[in-house]
Amino acid sequence: MANDLIPVPGCLVKYKLNDSYRLGRVRSNKNNEVIVKWQDNAQTTVNPKAPELSSGLKVGHVVLDRTPDIGHQSLGQGTVVQQRMLAGFEQFLVDFKACNRKVWMPYQHLVLVKDAKTRYRFGDISRSNTEAEKLRLKTLAHAIELWNENTGSLSHLDIDPLPHQINLVHHILSSGNLNWLIADDVGLGKTIETGMIIHALRQRNVAKRILLITPAGLVRQWQEELYHKFNLDGFEIYGVDFTIPPDQLRKWKLHDCVIGSIDRLKSDNHIDLLLAAEPWDLVIFDEGHRLSRKQDGLRYKASERFTLAKKLRHKAKSLILLSATPHQGEQDKFIALLELLRPERRDQLMSLSINPEIIRDMVFRNHKADVTDLEGNFIFQGKTVNAVSVPSSPEFKTFERQLAQYFKLGYSASTEGENQQARAIGFVMTTYRKLAASSIKAIRSALLRRIAKIENRRDELHAIVDSLTELEADERFAGENEERMLTHAHNPDREFFDGELQLLQELIMSSNELLNNDKKFEYFKSEVIDKILANNPEEKVLIFSEYRNTQDYIKDNLVNTFGDASVSLINGSMTHDERRAAIEHFESEGSFLISTEAGGEGINLQKACHIMVNYDLPWNPMRLVQRIGRLYRYGQKKRVAIFNLFQPDSLDQKLIVSMYDRIDRIVNDLSTLHKGEFNEGLKDEILGEVANQIDVEEVLSNLNKLGISRTEQRVSEALDNAKSSVIKQREILDYAATSSSDELQFEVTxxxxxxxxxxxxxxxxxxxxxxxxxxxxxxxxxxxxxxxxxxxxxxxxxxxxxxxxxxxxxxxxxxxxxxxLSSPITQHFINQATDYDFGGLSAVVNNAQDSRYSQINTSIMKWQDLQGNIIKKQLCICCRAEGDVKVNPKGALALFLEKSLEVEQSLPLLDKDQCKQVVKEIDSHLSEYMALNSNKYLMPSDISWVNIATLASLK
Known part of the structure; x- marks a missing residue:
């Protein structure tokens, strides 16, 4: 029964006496009795079960939840919006704004309080210096909490977010719609922006279930970065950390934060399992341009990846796509991506060509040329790329001719016989060509193993064929995988072609002299390393090679000169901890870090190093961009120097260098009015498009079949198409939203x-x-x-x-x-300061910093979606000066940074009528501000006062 509930201290009650009521507050409730202090200050003991006792609350009263039972956490402060009597229980519907809940509560557990607006309206303004200090701290606490909720920038991060990252996150979270394509230039931190968005959404308690889908080779990297950079340790990799048996679909409930490989999930059996999971609050696709759907007449041809995304879209509240190259010069593919984001706007998207401005609330793009640090300084100091041509020797030219003959015969053999055998031989030839371009040690070791395997007469072809699918899954590990396959696979029971063994033996004889007198390493050391160290003996150098054999070779030679402690290695065979230890050694006391593609994936060395040497050039040009990205990123204080070694007598290397030269000419043609980072960003885009237009590795591997002129023609055609695609992409993406200096002009930052x-x-x-x-x-x-x-x-x-x-x-x-904001200590003090019981609601503040204002009010505005879900909060500081009210003027929060000076106790205050006028003026301006910032996605929800101060310096 209702009478079993005992009113808590502070509860407002009334007692019926004949036809009148006596109003009072409960002082204590011991021994099933309540002592009430009435309005006339008299105190009496009342039976809480007496039918004459009821609530004194009314609609509009501000109350606190004081539910006494152990295990109940207070819902905080709320406003009474409705009253009812149900089954003998007197209840009030309370709108608890902090948690965005409306709850029917028994009146016995509600305590009437006076909020900041009520206190000020009735002239209840404290002169206490302690209360003034609490007012200051309460404002700061709300500012800190809401800023992190809107940007995620104060959470656990391993860097200070840049303005463009803060602006992007704030823009997206404030837009009222979380379905966005983030299309920042390469290297601007889409991973950081994603982590900040996740942190902010978690603080809002609106994104419990998150699915992150990435290319196969990046799932582990994303997991590690979310943990190490953002302290987000709940993400599990589907298929690695856990699996879902078809007969145990309920286990999906155990996994709220999941990372999955797009190529694993796109298969039918995994899609069905994924669609059986509970709906996701947020689905994120990395490298969203891989979701391909092309239009063919009136029909669409969708890739399996796109089909996966489309099916998942129906299971996701929100979808975010990440891609630096979302358009790629193909309008229909770009529209398909936007349709995934906003399927309800399909008709509008069909007219994108004539209404490109519609992407402004779907696509956000930052350019490298525009980003600055917190002080407004451009963060990228630029980079200098040096092509280092290694002089040839007669011995090298002889070796190259012999290799060319070997490759010609090998490729010829790869076109004969069974398809699988031909494919395997072709793979071996291509790998040998790459090894030859890497180092004499790498190719010589491979050829020696080949001789040994032929003489042992074992079969290797099937092992190679079986491994090719694995190799293609993640090209970042290609070099190391190729070596591993050649090392551990068995030999065929015959030569690839007649006379192979004899030709191999001649190559080994020629390579002996080259190894004893390696011009490439000598030139690398004398013309690059020695000159770098002559300029600064403490300089650190990052060295990249595609192959571990070359990596070991470089290390052994550097150790002979500089000592074992000077050199560290990282490669794909090492664990995260082993790589981290090698990097720490390099950053602290080492001089050289030698890395493969797989080893360097995801590492950031910009704080310790600004010089890179590419001992060999990867055939895929985007891998070179990724290598440079290890140093050329935010936090790099120096100009990055890159040295690319190549031997012009090697046809493969000559073609690659020629391609880079051609790209430079294209960039110069396209950017006559720009320089610096605009050009660098353009170059990266063109390289990306080249990789999309053709498989450079495939073109180079077919060089022997196509001939030099046809190969050059194919590369040239790809560059022309890349140029056209980049122009089209830039034209359409010029309409995307981007970071602006005005983005946060009315925000409390x-x-x-x-x-x-x-x-x-x-x-x-x-x-x-x-x-x-x-x-x-x-x-x-x-x-x-x-x-x-x-x-x-x-x-x-x-x-x-x-x-x-x-x-x-x-x-x-x-x-x-x-x-x-991830620290329990910080969270404790913020919770304390924002609690009603902390105080700081209305006080006189002696603030000599700004004499323009007479009152300062802090409020929290909330916007909701069409279903009442709170989707945006904003802290507003209203500064009033005799009728003139400004909302969030520049520097408003600075008024709360210094501890308030002592207030003169005899200072006259406003009377009640004046206070009511102040409240009316502030409420009016807050309402106007909210109206101006509302739209079809952001509906007004609530304006709640935090506190209000009278500035004593004006009185």
Whole structure:
């Protein structure tokens, strides 16, 4: 029965006496009795089960949830919106704004309170210096919390986000629609932006189930980066970390954050399993341009990848596509991507050619040429690419002629016999050509193994054929996979062609002299390494090779001169921890880091190194771009120098260098009015398009069949098509949304320095002992027993904590705790400051920083979608000066950075009528501001006051 509930202290009750009511508040409720203090200040004991006792609440009252039962977490502050009597229970429908819930509550568990607006309207303005300080801290807490909720930029990240990344995340999350194509230039941090979006959505509690779909070779990298860069450790790889048996589909409920390979998931059996999962809050496709659907007359031809995305679209609330090259000069494919995002706008998208501006609320694109750091400085210092031509020798030319003859006969054999055998021989020839371009050691070792296998008369062809599918799955591991296949596969029971063994033996004889007098390594050391170190003996150099045999060869030679401690290796056979240890050694005390493609995937070395040497040139031009991306990225303070070694007497290498020269000429033609990063971004786009237009590796491997002129013609045709595609892509993407200096002009922006300022204030107001070390950017805090128990996961058995709000300091000092928004300590103090019981609702503040304003109000605005879900929150600081109200003027938050000076207690305050006028003016301006920022996706939901201050300096 309702009378079994006991009103909590603070509950507003009324007691019926004859035909009148007596109103009062419960003071205590011990021993099943309640003591009530009535309006006339008299106190009496009342039976809580008495039928005469009822609630004194009314619609519009502000209340707190004080449910006393253990295990119930308070819903916080809310507003009464409705009243009912149901089955003998007197209940009130309360709108709890913080958690966006409306709940029917028994009146016995509700406490009437006065919010900031009510206090000010009735002139209840505190003169307490403590209350003024709490008002300041409450404002900072809400600012910090909402800024992170809108950008994710204060969460656990291993870098300070750049303005363009913050703008992008804020723009998307504020748009009211989470279906976007993120099309930033290569190297601008789409991974970082994705991590920030996930953090922000998690803080909003609107994205519990997330599915991230990537190319096969990137699933592990995404998992590692989400963990190491963003502290997001709940992502599991489908098919690796877990599987879902067809008869146990309920197990999907155990996996809310999933990463999957697109090529695994696209198969029918996996699609069916995936579609049986619970709906996803967010699905993200990396390299979204791989979702291909082309129009053929009135019919569409969709790839399996596109079909997967289309089926998943019906199981996802929101979809985000990531691609630096989403258009690729093919309008129908681009429209197909946009239709995945916004299927309801299909008719509009069909007219994209005449209405390209419609992509502005679907596509966001940042250009390298435009991005800056927080101080407005362009972040990319540029790069210099040097083609280092290695002089030939008579011995090298002889070896090249012999190799050319070997390849000619081998490729001829690859066109005869069974298809599988032919394919295997062709693969061996192509791999040998790449090894020859890499180093004399690599090709010589391969040829020696070939001789040994022929003489052992074993069969290797089937092993090679079986491995080709694996090789093609992830080209980033191609070099190492090719070596592994050649090393571990068995020999055929006959030569590839008549006389192969004799020709191999002649090649080995020629290679002996070359190995003893290796001009390439000598030139690499004398003309590149020695000159780099002569300029700066402490310089660090990143060296790339496609093959581990070459990697070992370079290492052995460098160790002979510079010592074992100077050289580190990373390759695809190493674990993440092994690679991390090698990188740390290189960054701290090493001089050279030698990496393969697979080893270098996902590593970032821009903080320690700015010089790269490509000992060999990959046939796929995009792999060269990816290599350079290890150094040429945000955080690089110097101009990046790249040295590309090539031997002009090698036809393959000569063609590749010629292709790069041609690209440079195209870029110069297209960018006569631009320079610097515009050109570099354009070059990367063209390289990407070349990789899309033709398979450069396939063209080069067919060089012997096509001849030099036809091969050059195919490369030239691909470059012309790439140029055309890039022009078309740039034309349409010029209409995409992009970062703007105006993006955040009306936002209360926050940085880690605000967290530092806030935490210092919270330590002081809680009487927690601390020492601030501004020169080190650290805080040393001593916690008492209660706090030690609360923060045991961080403190362990210690009572003293070294902490910082600076990410750089935290990364350089492993024993220093980072106080970002992912820290339980920061979260505790934010929760404390934003709680009603903290205070700071209405106070007089003596602020001498800005004498323009007489009142400052902090409010939280909320917008909802058409179904009432809160999709945007914004902190608004209203500064009033005698009738003139400005919402979020520039620098408004700065008024809350310094601790308030003591307030003169005799200072006259406004009377109630004046206070009501102030409230009316502020409410009017807030309503106008909300109307201006609402649209079909963002419907007004609520405006709630946080606090209001009167500035004493004007009185």
């Amino acid at each position: 926050v940085s880690p320095s605000h967290i530092h300022n806030f935490l210092i204030g919270m330590l002081e107001i809680n009487d927690i002992e601390y020492t601030n070390h501004p020169e080190k950017k650290t805080i040393r805090v001593r916690f008492n027993d209660n706090y030690q128990a609360k923060f045991k996961s961080i403190l362990g058995q210690a009572s003293i904590l070294e902490a910082t709000t600076d990410r750089v300091v935290a990364s350089n000092r492993k024993d220093t705790h980072l106080l970002d």
